[in-house]
Every structure is written in structure tokens, then in C-alpha cells.
Amino acid sequence: xxxLREITKRFGDVLANDxxxxxxxxxxxxAIVGENGAGKSTAMRIAYGFYTADSGEILVxxxxxxxxxxxDAIALGIGMVHQxxxxxxxxxxxxxxxxxxxxxxxxxxxxxxxAAQIRQLSEEFKLAVNPNEPVEHLSVGQxxxxxxxxxxxxxxxxxxxxxxxxxxxxxxxxxxxxxxxxMRAQGKTVIIITHKLxxxxxxxxxxxxxxxxxxxxxxQTKDTNAAELARMxxxxxxxxxxxxxxxxxxxAALEVRNLSVTTATGAKRVDNISFQVRTGEIVGIAGxxxxxxxxxxEALAGLVEPAQITGxxxxxxxxxxxxxxxxxxxxxxxxxxxxxxxxxxxLDFNLAENSILGxxxxxxxxxxxxxxxxxDGAIRRRATExxxxxxxxxxxxxxxARSLSGGNQQKLIIGREYHVNPKVxxxxxxxxxxxxxAIEFIHRQLVKLRDQGCAILxxxxxxxxxxSLSDRLLVVHDGKIAGEVDPKVATLEEIGLLMxxxx
Amino acid sequence: MKxxxxxxxxxxxxxxxxxxxxxxxxxxxxxxPIDAYRLLLGSALSWPDGIGYTLFHATPxxxxxxxxLVGFRCGxxxxxxxxxxxxxxxxxxxxxxxxxxxxxxxxxxxCFAAAILAGALWAAIPGVLKARFGSHExxxxxxxxxxxxxxVSYFTQYYYKVPGDPILQTAMIGENAHIPRLGSFIPGxxxxxxxxxxxxxALLCCVLVYLFLWRTKWGxxxxxxxxxxxxxxxxxxxxxxxxxxxxxxxxxxxxxVGINEVLGYRYRYYDGFSDNYGFxxxxxxxxxxxxxxxxxxxxxxxxxxxxxxxxxxxxxxxVTKDIVQVLQGIxxxxxxxxxxxxxxxxxxxxxxxxxxxxxxxxx
Numbered sequence: 111x112x113x114l115r116e117i118t119k120r121f122g123d124v125l126a127n128d129x130x131x132x133x134x135x136x137x138x139x140x141a142i143v144g145e146n147g148a149g150k151s152t153a154m155r156i157a158y159g160f161y162t163a164d165s166g167e168i169l170v171x172x173x174x175x176x177x178x179x180x181x182d183a184i185a186l187g188i189g190m191v192h193q194x195x196x197x198x199x200x201x202x203x204x205x206x207x208x209x210x211x212x213x214x215x216x217x218x219x220x221x222x223x224x225a226a227q228i229r230q231l232s233e234e235f236k237l238a239v240n241p242n243e244p245v246e247h248l249s250v251g252q253x254x255x256x257x258x259x260x261x262x263x264x265x266x267x268x269x270x271x272x273x274x275x276x277x278x279x280x281x282x283x284x285x286x287x288x289x290x291x292x293m294r295a296q297g298k299t300v301i302i303i304t305h306k307l308x309x310x311x312x313x314x315x316x317x318x319x320x321x322x323x324x325x326x327x328x329x330q331t332k333d334t335n336a337a338e339l340a341r342m343x344x345x346x347x348x349x350x351x352x353x354x355x356x357x358x359x360x361x362a363a364l365e366v367r368n369l370s371v372t373t374a375t376g377a378k379r380v381d382n383i384s385f386q387v388r389t390g391e392i393v394g395i396a397g398x399x400x401x402x403x404x405x406x407x408e409a410l411a412g413l414v415e416p417a418q419i420t421g422x423x424x425x426x427x428x429x430x431x432x433x434x435x436x437x438x439x440x441x442x443x444x445x446x447x448x449x450x451x452x453x454x455x456x457l458d459f460n461l462a463e464n465s466i467l468g469x470x471x472x473x474x475x476x477x478x479x480x481x482x483x484x485x486d487g488a489i490r491r492r493a494t495e496x497x498x499x500x501x502x503x504x505x506x507x508x509x510x511a512r513s514l515s516g517g518n519q520q521k522l523i524i525g526r527e528y529h530v531n532p533k534v535x536x537x538x539x540x541x542x543x544x545x546x547x548a549i550e551f552i553h554r555q556l557v558k559l560r561d562q563g564c565a566i567l568x569x570x571x572x573x574x575x576x577x578s579l580s581d582r583l584l585v586v587h588d589g590k591i592a593g594e595v596d597p598k599v600a601t602l603e604e605i606g607l608l609m610x611x612x613x
Numbered sequence: 614m615k616x617x618x619x620x621x622x623x624x625x626x627x628x629x630x631x632x633x634x635x636x637x638x639x640x641x642x643x644x645x646p647i648d649a650y651r652l653l654l655g656s657a658l659s660w661p662d663g664i665g666y667t668l669f670h671a672t673p674x675x676x677x678x679x680x681x682l683v684g685f686r687c688g689x690x691x692x693x694x695x696x697x698x699x700x701x702x703x704x705x706x707x708x709x710x711x712x713x714x715x716x717x718x719x720x721x722x723x724c725f726a727a728a729i730l731a732g733a734l735w736a737a738i739p740g741v742l743k744a745r746f747g748s749h750e751x752x753x754x755x756x757x758x759x760x761x762x763x764x765v766s767y768f769t770q771y772y773y774k775v776p777g778d779p780i781l782q783t784a785m786i787g788e789n790a791h792i793p794r795l796g797s798f799i800p801g802x803x804x805x806x807x808x809x810x811x812x813x814x815a816l817l818c819c820v821l822v823y824l825f826l827w828r829t830k831w832g833x834x835x836x837x838x839x840x841x842x843x844x845x846x847x848x849x850x851x852x853x854x855x856x857x858x859x860x861x862x863x864x865x866x867x868x869x870v871g872i873n874e875v876l877g878y879r880y881r882y883y884d885g886f887s888d889n890y891g892f893x894x895x896x897x898x899x900x901x902x903x904x905x906x907x908x909x910x911x912x913x914x915x916x917x918x919x920x921x922x923x924x925x926x927x928x929x930x931x932v933t934k935d936i937v938q939v940l941q942g943i944x945x946x947x948x949x950x951x952x953x954x955x956x957x958x959x960x961x962x963x964x965x966x967x968x969x970x971x972x973x974x975x976x
Contacts, residue, residue, distance in 0.1 A: 413846060436849030445847065453847045456840045467837065467848035471830045482829050 111136035111268055111299045112157060112188070117166035119152055126152040127163070128323040134268070134316075139290055139300045141310040141331070144320035144343055145545035146515055150303045153320070154270045158190040159183040189261025190270040195253050197245045204228055204241035207260045224263075231262050235292050251282040258289070268299045275309055276543075279398045280573060280606055287313050305343075305546065307336040308574070319343055344547045354557045357581040360389035363565035364410070364443075364534045369421035370589075371405040371414060379405040381589035382421070387534065387565040392556065394580025394597065395569045398609050402589035403569045404448060407536050410567070411445040412438040425534065439468050442533030446524055446540055448569070454523045455511045462493035462507040465526050492529065500525035501551070517548040524552060528559065535559060538569045553579060573602055585609055624900050624907070627947035628914065635940045642931040649925055649932050657921035665796075665806035669878075671909075671916035672808075673698070673870040673887075675815035677894025678901055678908035679822050680866040684750075685903050686826055687859035688839035693739060693754025694867040695891025696761030697732040701868030703765040704731035706783050706875045706882035710773065713787025720789045724876055732868020733861040735761060740860030744853035750860070758891075769884050781884035792876045809877030811869070818866060819905040825862070835859050867891065888919070896945045915941060 112134040119127040127149045134140045142150045156163045159177040167174050170186045177183050180190070197206050204225045225241040232239045237255045245253060254274060261269050275283045290300055290313060304310060310317055311331060319327045319342040327342050341347055364387040371380035380402040387393045395403055408414050410423060412435035423430050425441050433441070447453035455464055466475050466489055475492070477485045493507040500521040502514070511519060520540070527535065540556065541549040556579060560566055570576040576597075577583060583597040585608040592608045636646035657663050677694045684691035705728040712720055739753035766781065773783040792811065796804035826832035837845040838855040846852055874886055893915060900914070901907025922937035 411847070412849075434849065434851070435846065436851075439849050447847060452841075452843050454844060456837055456844050458840050459837070463833070466833075467844065470833050470837075470848070476830050482831070484828055484830060484833060 111171065112301070113169040113172075114153060114157060115167045115169065117153060117156055117163045117168070119156060119161060119163050125323050127156070130166070130320070130323075130325050132318050132325060132328075134299060134301055136267075136299050137294060137297055138315040139294055139302060139313055141314035141317045142301060142303050142320065143305060143307070143310055143317060143339060145305060145547065146517065146543070148320040148343070149323040150320050151272055152323075154190065154272065154301065154303055157183070158188060158270060184264050184266070187265060187267035188270065189264060189266030189268070191254070191257040191261060191272065191274060193273045193276060195257055197253060197256060199246040200244060202242050202244050203239055203248075203256050203259070206245055206256060207241070207263050211264055228259055228263060231259055234296070235262070235289055237289065251278055251286070254278070254286070255289070266298075268301065269293070270301045270303070272303045273305075274302060275304065275306065279571075279610075280602075281610060283309070307339050307546075310339065311336060321345055340546055344545075346547075352553045352557060352578045354579075355561070357391040357560065358563075359391045359581075360563065362386040363389045363426065364567065365422075365424040366410070367422040367424065369406070369409065369419065369423065371402070371409045372418045373405070374415075374418065379589050380409065383586075383589075383591055384421075385584060385591065387567050389533070389563045389565050390560060391581040392560050392566040392568055392579055394576040394583040395567065395586055396573060396576045396583055396605055396609060397571075397586035397592075399571050401586050401609075403538070403586060405589075406586075407445070407448070407538050407567070407569055410536055411435060411443065411447075436468075436471075439530070442530075444527035444530060444532035444535045446527050446535070446537045448538030448542070450516070450519050450523055455519060457512040458510055460508050460510050461497065461502070461514075461522060462489050464511050464522060465489070465493040465496050465507070465529075467526065469530060496522065496525035496529055500528075500555075515545075516542075517544040520544050520552070521548060524555065528555065531562075532559075532564055535564050535566045537566060539571060540568070541570075541572065541575060549575075573605060577602070577605065587611070620902050620904070620907070623951045624902060624911070624948065627900065627944050627951075630947045631940050631943035634943050635936060638939060639932055639936065644929055644932050649929055649936070652928055653921035653925050653936075654917065655921075656924035657917035661802045661806065663920065665802055665808045666920045667913065667916045668812050669806065669808040669873075669916075670919050671912040672812045672815050672873045673890040674893055674897050674912035674915055675819065675908060676866050676869045676873070677890045678897030678912050679815075679818055679905060680863045680891075681894045681898035682901070682903045682905070682908060683822065683826070683835070683859055683863045683866065685898060686839045687835045687855055688842065689740075689743075689856065689859055689863075690751050691736065691739075691754055691860065691863045691867075692751055692895070693736060693757050693761075693891070694863070694894050695887060695889065696754070696758035697735045697864045697867035698870040698887060698891055699761045699765050700735045701728040701732035701864075702871030702874050702886065703768065703783075703882050704728060704868075705871045706786055707773070709786025709790035709875065709880075710784055713790070715787070715789060717789040720787065721792060721876070724786075724790050725872060728868040728871040728875075729865045730868070732871070733865040736864020736867065737857055737861045740857040743860075744856045750856075762885075765882070766884050769882060773882070782879075783882040785881050786875065790876055791880055792872070794877065807878040809873065811873035811877045814869065814872065816909070818869065819909055822866070823905045831858065867894075893941070896941060896948075899948050900944060 114130055114132045117127050117130040130153050132153065144150045152161065155161050157168060157177065159179045159182050162178060168177055169175065175186060204221055207228055208224045228241040237259060239252060239255050239259060245256065248256065275286065278286060293300060302314065314331045317329050317331055317334065317339065318325055319339060321343060367384050369380055369383045370378060372378050383406065385393065397403055405414065409419055412433060416432050419431060430438060430441065451457060456467065469475055473481055474488045475485060477483055490507060497505050497507060502518050502521045502525065540552050544552065556566060568576060568579060580597045583595050585592045585595065585605055587609060595605060639646040639649050657667050677698065680694045681691055705724045708724050708727040712723065735757065739750045739757060742748045742753050743750045769781055769783055774781065775784050792809055794804050794807065794809045795812065796802040796806055826836060834850045835855050835858065837848065837850055838852050842852050870890055875882055897908055897911040897915060901911035918937045918940055922934035925932055925936060926934035
């Protein structure tokens with residue numbers, strides 16, 4: 111169906127694709143896996159005409175084709191769904207789908223026949239999308255199906271999906287895979303770009319693994335396993351399951367009693383939650399995103415106005431409801447935020463400046479005249495320590511944080527928050543958008559910190575992560591605790607039901 | 614070195630492009646652009662008058678450029694510099710008149726303090742309003758400009774004007790409040806040129822602002838707030854406090870214009886003295902890339918245009934000093950168009966994360 115031959119593409123100094131060869135057979139689901147920056151998206155964007163290759167050729171149905179723009183790709187029956195959806199929120203589904211391929215004569219827009227066609231496609235693949243619904247009313251999962259419809263409406267025979275499950279909940283992922291299987295049954299070909307190995311094994315027929323811009327292997331999915339794929343992706347042995355000794359639990363370091371958090375507009379996001387986190391244990395919080403986890407962590411970190419909080423937050427027996435974010439840090443609370451770009455980093459500041467955020471106002475970072483001036487030497491030393499201990503690359507403290515990959519940005523934040531030897535660590539989505547190699551490292555660091563006696567509260571949308579790391583697991587639904595389970599014995603199905611039904 | 618070159622590139626393009634476009638305009642009105650520019654720059658750089666007056670005109674622009682810069686670095690747009698410098702100039706004149714008989718050692722520091730504090734307090738008002746109620750500083754600073762200008766006019770007219778004086782100005786300040794003109798130490802520079810020690814103060818302020826913003830914890834907090842308020846808050850920085858502090862510092866710098874004007878030049882408050890210094894300060898900060906060193910260069914350039922423009926007006930046939938306004942306008946236009954240039958350059962060399970035109974709906 112699609113074949114890339116010796117594709118090479120260079121961006122400045124970076125060789126994004128180095129003689130890439132990929133063969134995708136018709137009627138199959140083909141996974142392309144690799145770490146961030148391995149070149150998988152670049153290869154697919156070349157196939158879709160976003161970029162043109164520096165050298166190499168593309169064959170569609172056995173013939174060499176020039177694909178100079180997405181327009182050419184669409185004409186050849188190739189469609190692509192991006193990680194970030196390209197939809198106009200205020201328009202209806204049908205209007206979005208016909209955008210750029212408007213039916214009817216040059217003046218009149220024939221939306222009716224388009225809507226009928228979309229409804230038919232939606233039924234054929236069981237997408238359950240109403241063409242007349244405005245896109246802004248749709249869930250993320252539904253918006254993704256609109257993107258699929260957009261490609262199908264343009265008669266795509268081959269669909270390229272870039273990290274399609276990144277935005278979906280576990281249940282939505284299952285539904286989504288059902289859709290892909292129906293497409294395959296109807297004779298469509300699907301390429302799925304991902305770095306989640308469990309999904310590759312669940313859905314694909316064949317796998318191409320990329321690393322550093324090169325194809326390092328192609329296998330039949332049935333002949334491989336997660337460990338082998340991970341090894342090919344990273345280039346070394348990777349421990350997928352977290353090994354950890356039993357928790358050596360002490361007194362309650364963080365206690366939450368009847369905590370409720372209301373947004374500025376009056377919506378209740380956290381609803382009467384009570385729990386404890388003791389020293390030496392990791393308490394996990396599982397739940398579909400948007401069920402109050404963000405607000406809970408921000409309330410604990412002191413980032414919510416005290417007026418929006420009722421109940422009690424207690425550290426070492428003292429109520430800290432009215433204590434500022436800075437004073438909470440001084441009490442030993444560290445926080446690894448869920449959104450590293452919004453909360454965790456000053457993207458325009460360099461690594462050294464980022465490494466002192468939160469401790470920038472006191473010695474040893476400050477000196478002279480009542481500790482007013484920043485001590486460059488101390489800042490550099492701290493940055494170097496963090497960069498070396500957490501293997502942040504490139505190892506250059508003068509680079510702006512913006513220039514780092516997501517995984518390295520995350521390692522910098524974690525390194526910074528560890529450097530103060532926290533007593534309580536609030537962690538949200540620690541491995542989101544992070545490479546497998548770095549995930550393993552981050553997990554091991556969390557367990558190490560736990561074993562040193564830190565009380566860790568871990569929020570993650572990755573069920574496997576939160577079950578394998580946690581010593582106790584709380585499942586939240588709609589701002590309430592739906593139940594506590596033992597992560598060693600609970601099944602993913604059990605947890606999934608608590609997450610979605612709340613009981 | 615590489616970053617410095619990159620920082621200089623766009624301002625330089627902007628200035629050159631402005632002169633090219635200005636040159637075409639001069640041709641269109643029927644004069645020779647080379648002659649006009651030679652006259653403009655030559656008169657601005659002649660010794661001692663050209664250089665003396667250029668540095669004198671640069672002094673308020675350095676202060677206002679720094680004032681705008683400090684606001685920008687905290688993510689605030691202080692359009693109220695004009696009002697702040699009027700309040701400050703009046704305050705320093707008031708102290709200079711009321712305490713005219715005190716010794717210089719007492720009076721001059723007090724006059725300095727009056728200018729700095731008045732500017733800081735007037736600027737802190739929109740700061741507090743934003744920190745406390747979230748009302749936008751752009752609206753409030755603009756409105757406070759009108760209030761400031763009218764307020765000082767009122768006090769001048771009804772309380773501090775010399776009776777019978779046809780000009781709207783206060784009485785003279787005490788001689789002990791005068792600060793020396795640079796002509797009194799620099800050989801060859803006549804004392805009639807109003808360039809005074811406020812210019813040295815302006816240069817000192819550039820160094821101080823640099824140290825404050827990049828070498829102290831307070832500056833770190835202000836810059837962090839300007840760069841990413843959510844992350845600053847996460848790092849335990851009180852954003853409300855930074856907003857008030859940054860506005861006050863900005864206003865204090867704006868207020869120092871009053872020192873140059875009242876204590877070093879006219880020795881009285883002269884109503885409407887500001888040649889839009891506060892607004893030109895915005896252009897100075899932008900052209901100077903929000904860096905104190907850049908502010909010095911940008912202020913010098915604008916001062917040269919301002920002073921040279923007078924000669925162009927007088928000695929060339931069709932070109933008037935309005936050409937200076939045109940040049941300033943074009944420079945600002947080109948500086949503001951930087952992202953357009955970057956887009957042009959970016960189009961020629963596609964970036965790895967480039968996405969097509971339609972806005973992404975979800976993260």
C-alpha cells in the first residue's frame with residue numbers, strides 16, 4: 111500500500127530521518143514506535159506531504175509518487191489525524207469535515223448531502239457522531255472521531271494516526287481500537303504512531319521500530335513482546351515493571367480531612383475528601399482526568415486561594431490551610447506539577463535559573479547585603495548537581511529550558527524538587543510525554559525517595575504506572591474518593607469501573 | 614556573542630529600513646535624502662552643541678525607557694510613564710520651592726526623594742488595582758495620565774504660579790536645589806547647554822536596573838512573574854506583590870525625569886514640558902530589546918533624531934522636522950513587525966514543530 115524507500119530528511123544539524131525504509135501492507139494495522147525524537151512523526155509527515163524528503167522515494171500501490179503537499183496525499187487516498195486536532199470549535203461536525211473540500215457548486219454550499227454522507231460513514235464504522243453537533247460540545251474522544259471522519263470523507267484508504275490515544279481514557283482507547291479493527295475489516299490500512307507498547311501489542315499486525323532517525327527493526331506483532339520492543343526502541347535492556355520492596359511506613363506526614371475545593375466560578379471540584387499519606391509510602395490517585403485531581407494537588411501545594419477551600423490540610427499535625435506556597439515549601443513539601451510548561455518551568459529562562467525556582471530567595475542561593483544578591487557560583491553548582499544526578503541532556507546549564515525535550519525538562523523539574531530532600535512530595539503525571547528510558551529512571555527515583563522516608567502522593571492517568579508504583583491506591587470519581595484498593599491484588603478492570611462509575 | 618548579534622539584528626534592520634523608507638519620502642518631497650541625513654546626523658553629533666543637546670535629550674528617554682522595561686519584564690505594560698513623570702516633576706519642584714532656603718546637602722537629596730517617591734506612588738496605584746482587583750494596568754495607567762496632567766496643571770495655575778506670569782509655570786526653586794550642569798566640569802562644553810548630572814544618574818540607573826533585574830532575588834521574582842506567572846506562583850512567588858513592586862520601581866524611574874527637567878534644566882515646573890517622553894519610552898524599550906544597554910543606544914538614537922530634526926527643519930527646503938516623527942514611527946513599526954520577519958525567515962527554513970494554519974482545538 112505505502113512504501114518509504116531510503117527517505118532522508120535533515121533539519122539544520124539534525125538528521126531526522128536517515129535512509130528510512132518502511133513497507134506498509136494493505137489491509138493491516140501497522141504500528142510505528144520509537145522514543146520522542148526518533149523520527150517517526152517526520153517520516154509520516156513526509157508521507158503526508160507536510161515535508162518533502164531530501165532524498166528517497168515514496169511508493170503508493172507499487173508506483174513511485176511525488177507527494178509535494180497534503181493535497182497530493184489526499185488525492186492518493188492518504189489521510190492523517192494529528193496529535194493536536196485541527197478543528198474549528200464553533201463550527202458543526204459537518205462544516206468541519208467539508209472544510210477545504212466543500213461540496214456543491216462554487217456558490218452554494220451543499221451541507222445537506224454532505225451531512226447525509228457523513229451520517230452514513232459514521233454508521234458504517236459505528237462512530238456515533240452527529241454531523242450537526244457543534245464541535246465545541248464534543249468530548250475529546252468524539253473530536254478524534256470527527257478527525258477520522260474527515261479523512262474517510264475524503265476517501266482515504268490509508269489513515270496515518272499520530273499518537274491517537276494520548277488524549278483518551280482507558281475505556282475510550284478500547285472503543286477506539288474497536289473502530290480501527292472495523293476499518294481494517296473494511297479493507298482500510300492504518301498506520302499508528304505511538305510510544306505505548308501495550309497498545310502496539312493490542313492493536314497492530316506489524317511493527318516498525320525507529321531510533322535516532324533510523325529504522326532499527328520491523329517485526330510481526332505476534333512474534334514479539336514488550337520487552338523486546340522496548341530494547342529495540344531504547345537500545346538497551348529496559349525494566350518495564352517497577353521492582354520495589356515493601357513499604358516501611360511511619361507516621362502520617364500529610365493528612366487531609368473533609369477537603370473540598372471550589373473553583374473561582376463556584377464549581378465544586380474536590381468534594382469532601384479525607385485521606386492520609388504516611389512517611390515511606392506512595393499513595394496513588396487513579397481516576398479519569400478532570401475528576402478533581404488537579405485541584406486537589408494544587409490545593410495541597412498552596413496554589414488555590416484559601417477562600418476556595420473548606421476542610422483541613424494537615425502537615426505534621428499542624429493545619430496549613432492558610433499557609434502560603436513558599437511557606438509550604440519550607441515545611442518540606444515538594445511538588446512536581448502535571449503541566450510542566452504551564453507550572454513547572456520558566457521556558458525562556460535557562461536551566462540554571464530554572465534549577466533554583468522555589469529556593470531562589472534564600473541562602474545558599476542568595477548572599478550579601480541581607481541576602482539580596484544571587485550567588486552565580488551557588489546557582490551553577492546546584493544546576494550542575496541536578497543535571498548530573500538526573501542525567502539532563504544536553505548537559506549545559508546555560509541553555510533555555512524551552513530547548514530541551516519533554517523528558518529532559520521533566521528530569522530537570524524532578525531533580526529540582528528532589529534536591530531539597532522533601533518530606534512530602536506531590537507528583538502529578540510524572541512521566542507524561544516522557545521516553546521509556548526516562549520513565550524507568552523516574553520510577554526508580556520515586557521508589558528511592560519513598561525508601562528514604564518521604565511521603566509521596568502520586569496522581570497519574572496511566573493506570574499501569576499508578577498501580578505498579580503505589581503502595582495504596584485511591585480511586586477518584588467526580589471529586590470524591592470512589593474507593594481504596596490494594597494495587598497488588600486489584601485488577602485493571604476493577605479500578606476502571608471505580609474510575610468511570612464511581613462505585 | 615552569538616546571542617548578542619542576534620539581539621542586535623532586528624533593531625538594526627528596523628533602523629536601516631526606517632532610514633531607507635524615510636529617504637524615499639524625502640525624495641518624494643523633492644529633496645536629496647543624503648543631504649538631509651547628513652544635516653540631521655551631522656548637527657546631532659557636532660561638538661559641543663550637537664552632542665551636548667543630544668545627551669540632554671537622551672536623559673529623559675533613558676529614564677522612561679528603563680521604566681517601561683521594568684514593567685515589561687514583569688509582564689506589565691506601563692503606559693502611564695507620562696503621568697508619573699509629570700507628578701514627579703511637580704513634586705520635586707514643590708519641595709524645591711517650599712524648602713528653598715535649606716542647604717544643598719539637605720535639599721537636593723530631598724528633591725530627588727520627592728521625584729522618585731511621587732513617581733513610584735503614582736505608578737503603584739494601578740499596580741495595587743491590578744493586584745487587588747485584577748483591573749487591567751493598561752486602562753488604568755492611561756486614565757491616570759489624564760488625571761496627572763490635569764492635576765499638576767491645576768496646582769500650577771491656582772497655587773504655584775507667579776501672579777501676572779503669562780506662562781503656566783511655577784515660581785523658581787531655591788538655588789540650593791539646583792544640580793550642576795556638566796559644562797561646569799567638562800572643558801569645551803558651555804554651561805548654557807542644559808546637559809546636567811541627571812544624565813550620569815541615568816547611566817547609573819541603567820547599571821542599577823541591570824543589577825536589580827538579573828542579579829538580585831527581587832529581580833528574579835519580577836522576571837519569573839513576567840515570563841510565566843503560573844510557574845512563578847508555583848515557585849512560591851507572590852504575583853500580586855511583584856506587580857506592585859514592579860510598577861513602583863517603574864514609576865520611580867519615570868519620576869527621575871523630573872530631576873533632569875526641574876533640578877537640572879528649567880529650575881521650575883513648566884507645565885506641559887514633556888515632549889511625549891513617556892510614550893517615546895515605550896519605543897525606546899522596544900527598540901532596546903528590553904535591556905538596559907539597548908535602552909541607552911535606543912535613547913541616544915531617538916535623541917539624535919530629535920535634536921537633528923530642528924536643523925533639518927531650519928536648513929532644508931522641503932523637509933520639515935516631521936521627518937523625525939516619520940522615522941520614529943517607521944522604526945517602531947519595523948520593531949513591532951519582528952515576528953513577521955521571523956515568520957518569513959521561518960517559512961524559508963521549516964521548523965520541526967511547524968503545524969499548518971488551522972488552530973489546534975485541544976492539547
